[in-house]
Amino acid sequence: MRPLKIIVLAKQVPDTRHVGADAMKPDGTVNRGKLATIFNPDDLHALELALNIKDRVKGTEVIVLTMGPKRAADIIRESYYRGADYGIMISDKRFGGADTLATSYTLVKGIQKLAPFDLILGGRQAIDGDTAQVGPQCADKLKIPQVTYVEEIVNIKDDEIAARRRLEKGVETVSSPFPCLMTVHGSSPTCRSRHAKKVMKYKYARTGTELKSRKTDEVLLSLHEKRPYLNIPEWSVEDIDAEIEKIGLSGSPTKVKSVESIVLTAKESKKLSDSDTDIEMMIKELIEQHTIG
Amino acid sequence: MKSVFVYCEVENQKVAEISQELLSAGKRLAQKLGSPLEAMVLGKSLNEIKSQIAPFGVDKLFVADDDRLEPYRTLPHTALATDVLKKVDPQIVLFGATSVGRDLAPRIASVLNCGLTADCTILDIGDHFDKKEKKEYKDLLYAIRPAFGGSIMANIINWDQHPQMATVREGVMKKEIFNKNYKTEVVEVKVSEIVKDEDFIVRIIERHIEESGVNLKEAPIIVAGGYGVGSKENFQHLVDLADLLGGEVGGSRAAVDAGFIEYDRQIGQTGTTVRPKLYIAAGISGAIQHRAGMQEASLIISINNDHEAPINKIADYVIHGDLGEVVPKMIKYYKENAK
Numbered sequence: 001m002r003p004l005k006i007i008v009l010a011k012q013v014p015d016t017r018h019v020g021a022d023a024m025k026p027d028g029t030v031n032r033g034k035l036a037t038i039f040n041p042d043d044l045h046a047l048e049l050a051l052n053i054k055d056r057v058k059g060t061e062v063i064v065l066t067m068g069p070k071r072a073a074d075i076i077r078e079s080y081y082r083g084a085d086y087g088i089m090i091s092d093k094r095f096g097g098a099d100t101l102a103t104s105y106t107l108v109k110g111i112q113k114l115a116p117f118d119l120i121l122g123g124r125q126a127i128d129g130d131t132a133q134v135g136p137q138c139a140d141k142l143k144i145p146q147v148t149y150v151e152e153i154v155n156i157k158d159d160e161i162a163a164r165r166r167l168e169k170g171v172e173t174v175s176s177p178f179p180c181l182m183t184v185h186g187s188s189p190t191c192r193s194r195h196a197k198k199v200m201k202y203k204y205a206r207t208g209t210e211l212k213s214r215k216t217d218e219v220l221l222s223l224h225e226k227r228p229y230l231n232i233p234e235w236s237v238e239d240i241d242a243e244i245e246k247i248g249l250s251g252s253p254t255k256v257k258s259v260e261s262i263v264l265t266a267k268e269s270k271k272l273s274d275s276d277t278d279i280e281m282m283i284k285e286l287i288e289q290h291t292i293g
Numbered sequence: 294m295k296s297v298f299v300y301c302e303v304e305n306q307k308v309a310e311i312s313q314e315l316l317s318a319g320k321r322l323a324q325k326l327g328s329p330l331e332a333m334v335l336g337k338s339l340n341e342i343k344s345q346i347a348p349f350g351v352d353k354l355f356v357a358d359d360d361r362l363e364p365y366r367t368l369p370h371t372a373l374a375t376d377v378l379k380k381v382d383p384q385i386v387l388f389g390a391t392s393v394g395r396d397l398a399p400r401i402a403s404v405l406n407c408g409l410t411a412d413c414t415i416l417d418i419g420d421h422f423d424k425k426e427k428k429e430y431k432d433l434l435y436a437i438r439p440a441f442g443g444s445i446m447a448n449i450i451n452w453d454q455h456p457q458m459a460t461v462r463e464g465v466m467k468k469e470i471f472n473k474n475y476k477t478e479v480v481e482v483k484v485s486e487i488v489k490d491e492d493f494i495v496r497i498i499e500r501h502i503e504e505s506g507v508n509l510k511e512a513p514i515i516v517a518g519g520y521g522v523g524s525k526e527n528f529q530h531l532v533d534l535a536d537l538l539g540g541e542v543g544g545s546r547a548a549v550d551a552g553f554i555e556y557d558r559q560i561g562q563t564g565t566t567v568r569p570k571l572y573i574a575a576g577i578s579g580a581i582q583h584r585a586g587m588q589e590a591s592l593i594i595s596i597n598n599d600h601e602a603p604i605n606k607i608a609d610y611v612i613h614g615d616l617g618e619v620v621p622k623m624i625k626y627y628k629e630n631a632k
Contacts, residue, residue, distance in 0.1 A: 014441075016441055099408065100399065100402075100409070101402060101403065101406070101407075101408065101409075104403060128441065129411070129440070130411065130412060130563060131399075131409075131411035131412075132395045132399070132411065133395075133398075133399035133402070133409060133411060134399075135399075136367075136396060136397075136399040136400040136403070137399045137400065137402065137403040139400065140371075140399075140400045140403035140404055141403055145367065145368060145494060145495045146367055146396070146400065147495065148367075148392075148395070148396045149392065149396075162498060167392040167502070168391060168392045168557070169392075169502050169503055169557075170500070170501050170502035170503050171500075171501050172364070172497060172499070172500045172501070172502075173497070173498045173499040173500070174495050174496060174497050174498060175495070175496045175498055176494070176495045176496075177494055180495075186550075187556075252408075253406075253407055253408030253451045253453065253454035254408035254409070254410055254436075254449050254450070254451050255449070255450055255451065255452075256447055256448070256449060257421055257435070257448040257449065257450045258447075258448045259440070259445045259446065259447045259448070260445060260446045260448075261445055267606065267607055267608065267609060269595075269605065269606075269608050269609055269610060269611045270609065270610050270611065271611050271613065272610060272611065272612045272613070273612070273613060273614065274612060274613065274614025274615065274618050274619050274622070276622060276626075278612070279612070279619065279622045279623055279626055280622075280626040280629075280630070282594075282610055282612075282623075283623060283626040283627050283630055284626075284630055286571070286592075287627075287630055287631060289592075291570055291571050291591075291592055292514065292538050292571060292627065292631070293627070293630075293631040293632065
């Protein structure tokens with residue numbers, strides 16, 4: 001079996017399970033600075049799938065590509081700790097405010113810079129939007145087949161790969177020629193933990209922006225000079241040769257017209273305790289109303 | 294006026310439930326706009342399909358009938374759908390937020406270079422004044438969905454790259470027959486002229502579809518648990534209660550993610566939307582994504598040890614306490630009092 005070149009698309013997302021009141025800007029876009037960030041859960045599954053293929057097919061290379069602001073470099077470090085071979089950031093203020101169409105265009109421009117490749121993997125969806133759109137949109141722009149909702153790779157040959165997909169009402173096993181794009185379902189194995197040696201090796205990995213923005217730390221700078229692998233590349237609009245009208249807000253057909261906080265119109269609810277009296281009273285009422293019984 | 298267009302899914306020559314709901318929602322939008330409703334169905338042996346679709350008030354139906362189109366595969370369906378959409382040039386296109394719709398719609402949006410809003414819970418028509426361009430846009434699709442952990446509802450619009458596309462979950466839109474004798478024009482799509490051999494390079498090796506035994510949508514009583522249930526073992530209390538009352542067990546996304554309950558029992562925006570006569574929510578805090586899937590229940594009981602849980606505000610009965618104690622008591626008093 002020949003070695004494969006795999007690109008994993010990963011996103012840093014706000015932890016939407018813990019959202020505060022200042023999470024949105026007045027223009028309706030997300031105020032990312034105010035939120036704790038995490039590695040998008042489905043993307044970690046995608047990384048695991050890639051590393052699993054690397055375990056099975058000797059010489060396989062796993063490259064992680066992320067688009068995001070400066071602090072998204074955490075995604076690259078985290079990927080190194082878990083076994084990725086290489087990581088690249090697409091980062092430029094002009095990419096901000098992108099919807100899925102503009103995002104997929106931008107990612108594809110980055111992917112094309114890394115071509116040729118065999119397999120693109122990404123999570124099924126990101127928890128900040130739950131759209132599941134970026135994967136299929138990238139596949140279209142790359143003119144390659146897509147296999148969505150993958151939970152297991154069942155077979156790999158030199159020219160094709162077979163995977164089991166998790167559908168709403170069942171499973172389906174399909175085979176696609178290389179190159180192709182797969183989105184990975186949360187029912188696939190969870191990602192392996194960080195590897196202590198890799199944490200040691202990569203904990204000082206930094207982007208150029210990070211190196212500049214910190215207080216000049218001579219030790220860190222000289223470390224980076226001696227160990228070029230610690231440098232995390234950052235690609236700008238020009239680096240990926242992106243057309244300005246196709247990226248960011250201007251490349252996004254969908255616009256947020258308005259956002260409304262959710263105000264619950266409180267019902268007249270009956271407040272009960274867990275006492276026997278209260279619960280028996282309620283059950284009797286429900287039976288009388290023919291709701292139950 | 295340009296049309297409202299619905300992509301219909303078929304399973305074994307039957308129009309999927311979600312597609313019937315979308316046709317109804319599409320008809321309501323079309324009437325507001327004064328536009329025709331058009332639809333497309335791709336599959337095999339579809340000679341009887343028109344009679345199922347016409348009553349929803351479809352003016353024109355595009356049928357692509359070919360053995361190779363079932364089961365669904367991304368590439369041939371994308372090729373056919375984009376070909377039809379380019380010719381029809383509709384104003385609005387609706388898809389189900391299903392395994393198929395969520396695979397297909399974004400691919401089509403990429404080909405057509407248009408906007409797509411996922412998992413909408415409300416669709417409406419309205420205007421927009423763009424302050425930058427100082428221009429008024431009439432009759433846009435308002436694609437409204439909960440966003441961001443459910444703290445907000447976002448109204449997403451798209452005025453410059455048509456068509457405006459949206460996906461909707463099953464159970465969200467109300468299904469209604471428009472006119473049993475509606476006259477629908479059928480247009481046959483010439484499949485072989487549009488799809489190429491290379492559109493079939495992804496092969497289906499094996500397929501196993503379970504007719505899910507779970508039917509949350511039809512259940513009159515649902516006992517649902519959230520993350521607050523705490524464990525798979527504790528969920529058994531809810532199963533016992535549901536069995537006794539003749540209902541089904543459901544769960545919030547957090548409960549499904551935690552592995553307390555299977556995915557096909559998830560209730561909410563990214564699961565099933567239900568309208569039972571009784572909904573018992575145990576250990577569910579009630580993020581809007583969950584409420585979007587159950588708030589139309591006739592009667593809601595919340596069992597929670599958090600006084601501030603948002604779900605309490607929409608509940609008819611709020612029981613403050615631990616479900617491990619409350620649920621067995623409900624079982625006991627039901628057995629004693631039911632005839």
